[in-house]
Structures are given as structure tokens and as C-alpha cells.
Amino acid sequence: AQSVTQPDARVTVSEGASLQLRCKYSYFGTPYLFWYVQYPRQGLQLLLKYYPGDPVVQGVNGFEAEFSKSNSSFHLRKASVHWSDWAVYFCAVSIPGTGSNRLTFGKGTKFSLIP
Amino acid sequence: DMKVTQMPRYLIKRMGENVLLECGQDMSHETMYWYRQDPGLGLQLIYISYDVDSNSEGDIPKGYRVSRKKREHFSLILDSAKTNQTSVYFCASSPRTVSYEQYFGPGTRLTVL
Numbered sequence: 001a002q003s004v005t006q007p008d009a010r011v012t013v014s015e016g017a018s019l020q021l022r023c024k025y026s027y028f029g030t031p032y033l034f035w036y037v038q039y040p041r042q043g044l045q046l047l048l049k050y051y052p053g054d055p056v057v058q059g060v061n062g063f064e065a066e067f068s069k070s071n072s073s074f075h076l077r078k079a080s081v082h083w084s085d086w087a088v089y090f091c092a093v094s095i096p097g098t099g100s101n102r103l104t105f106g107k108g109t110k111f112s113l114i115p
Numbered sequence: 116d117m118k119v120t121q122m123p124r125y126l127i128k129r130m131g132e133n134v135l136l137e138c139g140q141d142m143s144h145e146t147m148y149w150y151r152q153d154p155g156l157g158l159q160l161i162y163i164s165y166d167v168d169s170n171s172e173g174d175i176p177k178g179y180r181v182s183r184k185k186r187e188h189f190s191l192i193l194d195s196a197k198t199n200q201t202s203v204y205f206c207a208s209s210p211r212t213v214s215y216e217q218y219f220g221p222g223t224r225l226t227v228l
Contacts, residue, residue: 009155032215043119043205043219044158090157094215101146101209102173103217107157 002027004093006106013081014114021076021109023091033074034092034103035065044090050074061085086112117142119220121206127226134193136223138206144218145211147189148173149181151202152222158205164189165211196227 003026013019025031030052036044048059055067061084065076074091088110092103122137138147145166150158150173160173164183178200182190189208193200203224207217 043221046216101215105158
């Protein structure tokens with residue numbers, strides 16, 4: 001079965017610094033991959049998604065992610081973070097062709113800024 | 116505006132009481148989901164519904180049941196709630212196309228005393 005690992009439970013940077021949140025997946029083929037963001041006391045919102053094609057995908061609010069089949073990774077990046085990015089970020093994987101639309105989520109990375 | 120709603124947003128129950136969590140969506144999505152979220156565990160899938168009266172267990176179905184009698188409405192039922200069912204519950208929906216995107220509700224914070 002597929003799985004997702006987000007190795008960093010917490011990431012903290014200064015405002016204006018760059019951000020990278022790591023995501024590794026386990027699946028022998030090429031999955032569909034997603035990044036979701038959860039702001040305090042809210043549900044999850046889709047940031048971006050990867051379907052087979054261009055390995056770099058652009059999302060909302062300046063986020064992008066890069067798929068690497070050789071590394072089984074789908075890391076999220078942002079060039080310059082803002083206070084509004086303070087949230088929990090979830091990576092998720094879905095296996096195409098199964099017909100179930102199931103997503104398997106990582107445990108999340110809590111992103112915060114140094115005051 | 117596409118939307119998933121959940122009621123109630125906050126609920127406190129005593130152990131052994133029955134709990135009903137409600138979810139609605141206005142996008143005519145065929146597939147709906149119930150998850151629970153606990154600190155450090157991410158989201159765990161409880162049940163999937165592929166359409167009216169077409170439900171399947173997720174990864175942690177024990178202690179829960181669901182009901183879907185209309186496409187836009189999906190209920191999660193806890194018969195005789197337990198303290199370890201204290202959690203935040205999220206409903207989501209997705210169209211049965213190739214997009215695989217899921218749209219989430221705002222969550223219900225359930226406390227079982």
C-alpha cells in the first residue's frame with residue numbers, strides 16, 4: 001500500500017526567508033500527489049496537485065512543488081514566506097486507476113515564523 | 116461557491132451517548148468521506164461513500180457507522196461514544212472524475228467526557 005512521510009514535524013523560518021517542506025512517498029509507480037494547507041480551526045484547502053507531466057507544479061500564493069521519481073519525493077517550496085503562511089501543511093498521495101479517489105495523508109508539518 | 120458544510124462545529128457528549136455528525140455539500144459530488152484528525156497522526160479515513168447507499172470502510176471504521184440517503188448529505192454516527200473518540204472530524208467530497216481532489220469541510224470538534 002502507498003504511504004507518505006513528512007520527515008519534519010515542525011519548520012520555523014524568518015519572514016521573507018525561503019521555505020521547503022519535505023514529502024516522500026512510497027509507491028512503485030507514479031502517483032498523483034497533493035499539498036494541502038490547514039489554517040487554525042479550519043479544514044484543509046488544496047494548495048497544488050501533481051498529475052504525470054511537468055515535474056514542477058505551481059500552486060496558489062506563490063507555492064510550488066517538484067516531483068522527483070528517482071527520489072520518490074514531492075517537496076513544497078516558497079521563495080519568500082509571509083505571516084499568512086503560518087499553518088500546517090499536509091502532503092497526500094492517490095493511486096490512479098483504482099477508482100476509489102482515496103487520499104493517503106502524511107502526518108503534517110507545522111510551519112511557523114520566528115517572531 | 117463550492118462548499119462543504121458540517122454541523123455542529125463543536126460538540127460535547129458523555130461516554131455512552133450517541134453522536135450524530137452531519138455533512139453537506141452543494142457540488143453534486145458522488146464521493147464523500149469522513150476523517151478524524153488527532154495531534155501527530157494526520158488524517159485517518161473512517162468511511163468512504165461512493166454514492167447514495169454505497170458506503171465502504173476506510174482505515175479505522177470500528178466504532179463508527181455512516182448513512183447516506185441523499186447525494187448531498189453524509190452522516191457519521193457514533194453509537195455509545197467512547198472517550199477515545201474525542202477528536203476533530205472532517206468531512207470531504209470529490210467528484211468521481213480523474214481529478215482526485217477532495218474538498219473539505221471546516222470540521223467538528225467532538226469531546227467525549
